Amino acid sequence: MAYELHYWPGIQGRGEFVRLSLEAAGAEYVDVARGEGGLEAMRHFLEHPSVQRPPFASPFLVDGSLVIGQTAAILLYLGPRLRLVPASLADRLWVHQIQLTIADLVQEVHDLHHPIANALYYDDQKDSALRRSEDFRRNRLPKFLAWFEAVLARNARNARRTVPRLVGARLSYADLSLFQVVDGLLYALPEASGRALRKTPLVAALHAGVGAERRVAQYLASERRLPFNEEGIFRHYPELDG
Amino acid sequence: MAYELHYWPGIQGRGEFVRLSLEAAGAEYVDVARGEGGLEAMRHFLEHPSVQRPPFASPFLVDGSLVIGQTAAILLYLGPRLRLVPASLADRLWVHQIQLTIADLVQEVHDLHHPIANALYYDDQKDSALRRSEDFRRNRLPKFLAWFEAVLARNARNARRTVPRLVGARLSYADLSLFQVVDGLLYALPEASGRALRKTPLVAALHAGVGAERRVAQYLASERRLPFNEEGIFRHYPELDG
Numbered sequence: 001m002a003y004e005l006h007y008w009p010g011i012q013g014r015g016e017f018v019r020l021s022l023e024a025a026g027a028e029y030v031d032v033a034r035g036e037g038g039l040e041a042m043r044h045f046l047e048h049p050s051v052q053r054p055p056f057a058s059p060f061l062v063d064g065s066l067v068i069g070q071t072a073a074i075l076l077y078l079g080p081r082l083r084l085v086p087a088s089l090a091d092r093l094w095v096h097q098i099q100l101t102i103a104d105l106v107q108e109v110h111d112l113h114h115p116i117a118n119a120l121y122y123d124d125q126k127d128s129a130l131r132r133s134e135d136f137r138r139n140r141l142p143k144f145l146a147w148f149e150a151v152l153a154r155n156a157r158n159a160r161r162t163v164p165r166l167v168g169a170r171l172s173y174a175d176l177s178l179f180q181v182v183d184g185l186l187y188a189l190p191e192a193s194g195r196a197l198r199k200t201p202l203v204a205a206l207h208a209g210v211g212a213e214r215r216v217a218q219y220l221a222s223e224r225r226l227p228f229n230e231e232g233i234f235r236h237y238p239e240l241d242g
Numbered sequence: 243m244a245y246e247l248h249y250w251p252g253i254q255g256r257g258e259f260v261r262l263s264l265e266a267a268g269a270e271y272v273d274v275a276r277g278e279g280g281l282e283a284m285r286h287f288l289e290h291p292s293v294q295r296p297p298f299a300s301p302f303l304v305d306g307s308l309v310i311g312q313t314a315a316i317l318l319y320l321g322p323r324l325r326l327v328p329a330s331l332a333d334r335l336w337v338h339q340i341q342l343t344i345a346d347l348v349q350e351v352h353d354l355h356h357p358i359a360n361a362l363y364y365d366d367q368k369d370s371a372l373r374r375s376e377d378f379r380r381n382r383l384p385k386f387l388a389w390f391e392a393v394l395a396r397n398a399r400n401a402r403r404t405v406p407r408l409v410g411a412r413l414s415y416a417d418l419s420l421f422q423v424v425d426g427l428l429y430a431l432p433e434a435s436g437r438a439l440r441k442t443p444l445v446a447a448l449h450a451g452v453g454a455e456r457r458v459a460q461y462l463a464s465e466r467r468l469p470f471n472e473e474g475i476f477r478h479y480p481e482l483d484g
Binding site: 073077096150151 | 291296381
């Protein structure tokens with residue numbers, strides 16, 4: 001049976017991390033909320049008292065009787081099923097740890113434009129956003145990228161590869177997620193991200209290489225890939241790019 | 243061999259979620275950074291180029307050759323070993339999903355006093371903090387607590403229990419983590435948290451009940467339990483309590 005992915009239909013958002021793994025593995029899935037009546041189905045799982053284990057928020061995955069929320073937990077579940085993690089416990093924990101660190105970065109990128117509250121418009125928190133983004137560009141972005149660079153540099157299996165992997169020699173869901181974060185950063189903060197990526201060539205090579213994987217490239221060129229926009233996590237507000 | 247926990251010695255912080263699970267299970271562990279030379283050991287794992295899989299930040303757990311960062315990943319690893327998760331995959335994923343949602347709440351609590359940057363003092367971001375905490379008290383705190391309440395209410399195994407559990411009938415690491423978040427909220431925002439908890443009696447009962455578990459109570463009364471303070475995640479700044 002096809003996996004059901006439930007996520008807001010107009011944005012890439014956090015759903016995109018799940019979508020990329022499903023697409024890269026060639027898995028059958030339904031992007032429920034983008035079909036007819038799909039938003040009602042999503043609201044059912046989030047809000048109806050008959051749902052025994054309700055997700056706190058979207059995205060969530062439905063696989064038979066299982067309902068799994070939290071992007072990293074979804075990928076933890078899908079990883080072995082989609083062959084997007086190595087076999088050993090140590091490797092799987094390491095992939096998950098990297099995914100959780102990517103999730104932290106994603107949250108910080110979100111908070112660049114919403115440092116005060118999701119319930120407020122960007123314009124009503126712009127002063128705070130300007131200050132937050134200054135710190136992000138100066139401290140946080142280089143720190144995160146330097147960590148990913150170190151992870152790539154210390155993976156011995158990358159010695160002979162042109163496209164480096166975060167863990168082991170095969171594509172993992174963490175590689176796909178790092179691709180997505182870098183892609184989003186290049187959209188949202190092209191100046192700052194371009195500068196930072198020149199200092200982390202392995203991260204840049206991973207981004208280019210993962211985007212060129214056959215199934216990923218096909219997906220990115222398809223209508224299933226929504227464009228970035230100013231409703232999602234990665235928003236291009238030039239004033240935040242310094 | 244004893245588990246090694248590495249975390250900043252002066253605060254409960256994120257390390258406390260790991261500590262509580264280790265203590266509740268009666269596991270042998272060393273709180274490395276609180277011993278002599280312990281901060282150097284911690285810095286080694288975070289900074290030395292010879293570490294093949296460096297954690298991004300503390301806390302991290304060392305178990306033999308395994309080094310695991312990210313609180314939720316540490317608990318994912320420890321859960322089965324400490325008998326703090328049920329046996330089935332579905333239940334384990336659900337516990338993990340709850341833990342990740344608790345982690346999101348913890349991040350929001352942290353950002354109450356640091357909405358702009360960790361690199362700045364609280365006083366230099368107080369205006370933003372006041373606005374953020376207003377939204378948190380009004381929208382986010384009730385939303386999170388209502389979700390935990392729903393999870394507790396929908397766990398059929400709680401029908402005959404005085405102390406409810408989040409998943410199944412036995413104590414899980416998610417129960418311990420929810421205890422800790424509520425404990426921290428009551429310290430940081432006693433007014434707002436007290437008000438919110440009156441509407442979520444099962445969450446309040448879990449907090450009281452978990453704190454009274456024999457090993458947990460012993461730990462809380464010991465010197466190993468650091469007091470809350472204004473260096474950690476949960477800080478009592480009365481102006482943020484509304």
